[in-house]
Amino acid sequence: MGHSFALSQACEGFQGLVREELNSICLKDIGVAAERYNHRETEPKWQSYWTENHSFEAKEDYSKPKYYVLEMFPYPSGRIHMGHVRNYTMGDVIARFRRACGFNVLHPMGWDAFGMPAENAAIERGIHPKTWTYENIATMRRQLKSMGLAIDWSREFATCDPTYYRHEQAMFIDFIEAGLVERRVSMVNWDPVDQTVLANEQVIDGKGWRSGAVVEKRELAQWFLKITDYAEDLLKALDGLTTWPEKVRLMQKNWIGRSEGMTFTFELEDANGQKLEDGLTVYTTRHDTIFGASFCAVSADHPLSQRLSKTNLALETFRKEVAALGTSEENIERAEKKGCPLGVFARHPFRKDVKLPVYAANFVLMGYGEGALFGCPAHDQRDIDFANKYSLPILPVVAPRGTDAAIFKITTEPYLEKDGDEAVLINSDFLDGMSVPEAKEEIAARFEATGIGKRTVNYRLRDWGVSRQRYWGCPIPVVHCADCGIVPVPKSELPVQLPEDVKFDKPGNPLAHHPTWKHVACPNCNQPATRETDTFDTFIDSSWYFARFTSPHDENPVNAEAAKYWLPVDQYIGGVEHAILHLLYSRFYARAMHKTGHMNADEPFASLFTQGMVIHETFKTASGEWVLPSDAIHKDGAWIHANTGEPLVVGGVEKMSKSKRNVVDPDTIIASYGADTARWFMLSDTPPERDIEWTEAGAEGSWKFTQKIWRIVNEIAEFPNADATMGADGLALRRVTHRSIAAITDDLNNLRFNRSIARIYELSNAMASALQIQNKSTDLIGALHEAANFLIIAMAPMMPHLAEECWSVIGHSTTAVNTSWPQTIGALVNVDEVTIAIQVNGKRRDEILVAKGGDRDILEARVLSMESIKRLIGGKTVKKIIIVPDRIVNIVVAE
């Protein structure tokens, strides 16, 4: 530990120097084996070679199977971080591996370039969002290129390019025509200081995250995409996404939140028993518990509540109180369950003598079901809390079979049936004795027969509100006209381009403040009208970029031929944090684009892989200030600050973040160790779906390995090339080589990068051992050359620069990138002798080396004649012998 930290400190300022020193020292001692591998020369050299030769530019080529690999494109925040390095390395390995295997690979890159950080930079530092964004893109493009990624840069675009967002606008107009868009008034979180809508995540303790102002609920006309029209399809199609992580599918399933229940209508009457004209329609999944109902509750925003509040001061006050809380679910969660009687009563559908008081309640959501429910306190936690607060009756109507209804009482904890309870209905008239499903069926049949209600399917999923009162986003291409209403901008006039002369000197949307931009003639009647000043949610930009990559320069949003060839994305890779929103929106967008003729597929991503985070150790001072891990040194069993000597507290190993000061800059790492080392580290040891811990020692280890490969290859290159034969001297190495390649191929096909790397280590160890043999025969030299050739191509997806350099050293005039994946020979992959474990009563006692696929009887006889086994069996009876071919012999003896 101490050593690695001393080194890491040295590296902070003088990484280059340290490395150069090591190089020169080693050069001196190594003598024969050429120079040390110098990534500073070779990495830029090969990157230029790939660029100049357009090595990774994809063309539609129907003679080859296509493979489209995509990593979630980055937001140009400033600089790439280690998470990017991990993500793009994985994608790159897949791209290069598939390419070597004969696929026509599409591996593009772009920028998710609209969004609030650019506006924040404008507000805080006076930089124009466009300038800020494109400068960041330039920096990050340079950084990504220094990683040596096999990307088709000719397809690059940023979502803030008008050449991209004009198509987004055109498709939105198509969506309007196809009935996929709605303009609707809805409740939003409104920041009165910043004059903008806030997402729920931006409301902290009821206050705006930036302004600190108390957030209000406000009704605002917003654009919605009707994703709920596809709720059922989006849910059902999850079953077909078999190569998505189960976890993500489940998260989407829960998010869509399908529930089967009933809507039905109560008759209402006032306090005097006068029947009201309208009834109260509720949604329930527990219609079986109707006899346990003791109240009804509606949302504060329910039409009935709104209407009655006009003549009910207490109700009006209550509604304001609820509104002040905001729509944040976190706030609702924290709030106590409260209600306000409406002064009206719902008549029980089966018990004419029972009248249920109707409340407005703060826990009822207007957006779900009918915004109204009936409460059955005995079987619902929320309802029982409410009932106890307002002294409402609690009547149990479901109980485990065999319970005496007269004794079964519920007070503060609801009874929820558990598996094995065989719950039945009690206190429920004609339902008594039925199971819950039977009772549900009975009620549904009766309600439907009388027309009081019907079976209904409900979804938790809401329509997607896409309006944002922001400047740095795609303008929504519509015009508001006093006479014609909402008029889409004609496609010929697209793009509706963002004005560049905007000011961020006051709160609110700069587009709305712009003196001229929004004033236009109505496309319909030519009278003065105004543009929509809202822009799109940036999730729209990222919902179809994968399709644009198939034809990034086309005059249409997507070229039909290209899309048909390339889509869907064969392998998509990104963080699990996008498991719901981005991936669900993209799945919806594919369907919407299909409906409007822009795409042929419904599912955008055939396979999904979610990679883990990059984590790093953290340190704090006693006063709680975060300290750079490189400033922490371990001395006499305690951690202290390298400069101040202050004692340090060891924090957790956590996600790299600027605030915890535990970030490692990829630029520094690439400059010091090289891109190949960084890539290798990111793939080693830890399975890709798990969090990987960055350690200096690990990076050092990866770097040493690059040098080891370089040494081995150079040493082999010293021997004149010879063909691999089946000669005895080379056979052992050849077996390792072919078996390793077979395993690596299998692992890479299944994204098991860490395993494939372990196999590469094994192969290199075998090669190093073979090199130790004195007086090498031609057979062995042939085997060594073959091993080197195979190793270079197999490691090329992970360490492409080193692979190219080794490929020339070993004597090729071709390039590794244009070399096919090694073909293994079955006879060398398959073993002919196996070590079989011998168990007695399931315990391993000995082993035996036999020919593979040998005769069972002969094996059995041989095992039984072994001294060690005879001794163990002794005089006991052999009950049976289990033989698993080529694996195990288990002798079961009587005890």
Place this chain on the structure above:
RNA sequence: GCGGGCGUGGCGUAAUGGUAGCCGCAACGGACUUAAAAUCCGUUUUUCGAAAGGAAGUGCCGGUUCGAGUCCGGCCGCCCGCACCA
């Protein structure tokens, strides 16, 4: 609360129900060196034993099986997602 995942050496991890710990890191010993670094060779789950060779061992308890890290049931711990959804 609901749903899901994970617990294996000092550490990261590996193991189609079939020899637990491949590979790497770290540590220790040795070779080379004036010395250090680098490199190479070796040791490293625990325990008994001089050794040969035993015994135990994959969070805990139980089950299925000839055989369980793996499958089933129940605990404990950690992580993640959703959460007043009627």
